[in-house]
Amino acid sequence: MKIKQIDMKSIDEIREEMIETVTCSKSDIFRIGEKCRHDYESMTNELANIKQMMVKLIEEGDQLEEQVKEARLTLSEVSMNFKNYTEEEVREAYEKAHQLQMDLSINWQYKKQLLDKRDDLERRLIGLNDTIDRAEQLISQISVVMNYLTSDLKQVGEVLEDAKAKQDFGLKIIEAQEEERKRLSREIHDGPAQMLANVIMRSDLIERVYRERGPDEAFSEVNSFKKMVRSALYEVRRIIYDLRPMALDDLGLVPTLRKYLQTIEEYHNNSKITFMNLGLERRLPTKYEVALFRMIQESVQNALKHANACEIKVKLEITNNDITVLIKDNGGGFDTSIKKPESFGMIGMRERVDLLDGDITFDSKIGKGTAVWIRVPLTN
Incomplete structure (x- = not known):
């Protein structure tokens, strides 16, 4: 010992x-x-x-x-x-x-x-x-x-x-x-x-x-x-x-997301990004804040870069028991039935959710946009 x-x-x-x-x-x-x-x-x-x-x-x-x-x-x-x-x-x-x-x-x-x-x-x-x-x-x-x-x-x-x-x-x-x-x-x-x-x-x-x-x-x-x-x-x-905003450690998930999405919207003049926090605005353990920020970041970047979306909505709800996130865009969408081994972003998001014992769902159709739904349980 x-x-x-x-x-x-x-x-x-x-x-x-x-x-x-x-x-x-x-x-x-x-x-x-x-x-x-x-x-x-x-x-x-x-x-x-x-x-x-x-x-x-x-x-x-x-x-x-x-x-x-x-x-x-x-x-x-x-x-x-x-x-x-x-x-x-x-x-x-x-x-x-x-x-x-x-x-x-x-x-x-x-x-x-x-x-x-x-x-x-x-x-x-x-x-x-x-x-x-x-x-x-x-x-x-x-x-x-x-x-x-x-x-x-x-x-x-x-x-x-x-x-x-x-x-x-x-x-x-x-x-x-x-x-x-x-x-x-x-x-x-x-x-x-x-x-x-x-x-x-x-x-x-x-x-x-x-x-x-x-x-x-x-x-x-x-x-x-x-x-x-x-x-x-x-x-x-x-x-x-994008590697890691310092505000995430200092202010927490909600303020950092709000600032990050506002900054991204300013850099992409033709895109409208709406952020809504429907639940509690409180600090979470680091592993939750980092993982959720990364997954939202990946979804927004995919919508802007690959789907050419001009409108993105991010909804976050933190309760005493769990965290739910919805990222929805009006971009080009994709066929979810086709599995692409090079889709590193989606693979990384699934791995992050698995580490938190959560669930993630991708709902998308070509020409109809994409919705990413994430739910992570909070353990005391």
């Missing part, structure tokens, strides 16, 4: 050290990401200034070329009729032609410097984009680790009664981590990764538009390009937020 107590104490100490290390790493990565975002904005502004300067230089260069042509014609005329011009006129003609040629040469050199600087900035911006994306991914992954360290692993001492329990518990954690990584991978692949790929393609398009159609249309493409970058950044931050 004494040996088990020592082992559990050691595990708790290790867990605390891991939490401290992971927290510091997350803060460092966040600072790196913020620094990269600041540098990105500065470089973007510098790139815009360079492009404006290039437009002016191109205009000046065109004017200088015309003036050089005229000066050469004048020199040719002077050379052919040398005796008809005074020495002063001949000297002025040569000096003017020479000066214009020098100005044109300087103009070309300056344009070349700006082009090199522009290309360098664009390469660095791509690198910064990659760094920002990687930092956001790392923060997301660290948040998952922190979730397990501060919640699931917190009760290790109570669960690890023997060697077999330790093994089963470890395997369960690994499986949960892998599932979470798969979900994050799909989220990032379908969202930010696709957007950033489009950003690279759009940057190439901007260069082509600038060369073929001029700066005005190119600047219009730049504005669209900036919107696309902002959209990718929002998608990454949304994924991080």
Whole structure:
């Protein structure tokens, strides 16, 4: 018995050290990401200034070329009729032609410097984009680790009664981590990764538009390009937020749901999300709040992303004995008789409900929307 107590104490100490290390790493990565975002904005502004300067230089260069042509014609005329011009006129003609040629040469050199600087900035911006994306991914992954360290692993001492329990518990954690990584991978692949790929393609398009159609249309493409970058950044931050809102620990399920659904509605301007709390507004044990939040979150995201719903209703009722939830949307729906092994979201929801000894029902028809009904008993 004494040996088990020592082992559990050691595990708790290790867990605390891991939490401290992971927290510091997350803060460092966040600072790196913020620094990269600041540098990105500065470089973007510098790139815009360079492009404006290039437009002016191109205009000046065109004017200088015309003036050089005229000066050469004048020199040719002077050379052919040398005796008809005074020495002063001949000297002025040569000096003017020479000066214009020098100005044109300087103009070309300056344009070349700006082009090199522009290309360098664009390469660095791509690198910064990659760094920002990687930092956001790392923060997301660290948040998952922190979730397990501060919640699931917190009760290790109570669960690890023997060697077999330790093994089963470890395997369960690994499986949960892998599932979470798969979900994050799909989220990032379908969202930010696709957007950033489009950003690279759009940057190439901007260069082509600038060369073929001029700066005005190119600047219009730049504005669209900036919107696309902002959209990718929002998608990454949304994924991080979706991992676990801090308000869930501080305020509880009902206020967090109310704020979360309001935020989602604001980001999806074409969708109306209604939340109704019909029962008690009280704190629940952590396992209930986390599981219910995740299931409601998954249902709402499915309705918005896959069903293209424009109206979603979420009803929550907490009584002394149980919790019931209804999530209903007017989206495209699906055929519940067709079992899709890749439906990770539905599988995860069923597993969460099973862990709470509850029930979940999916009622949907193609073109008729979807209703998800959840009931979880409260055990004292």
